[in-house]
Amino acid sequence: MDSDQGKLLFVGFSWATNEEKLNNYFQGYGEVVQVVAMRDKMSRKPRGFGFIVFSDPDNFDMVVHDEHVIDGRTVRFAFGV
């Protein structure tokens, strides 16, 4: 409720999309506190999913309620646990 909230899960972006690209894209919405793109633990290959943390909760509402397309792929957003 007021501890780890601020973590937003985003999945669906292209495998060619990098953490830096996401950081740049999300910075346009507000102050990005944390952006991390997860990859496979065995082959180190990008899985196309990651987490993001914004400085203000209003950013989550805006991003989650809007559709985003990065690198030509539709990114699906959800609230992190």
Add this chain to the structure above:
DNA sequence: GTTGAGCGTT
């Protein structure tokens, strides 16, 4: 070298 739903690391 490939694929396309999902919940991670300081």
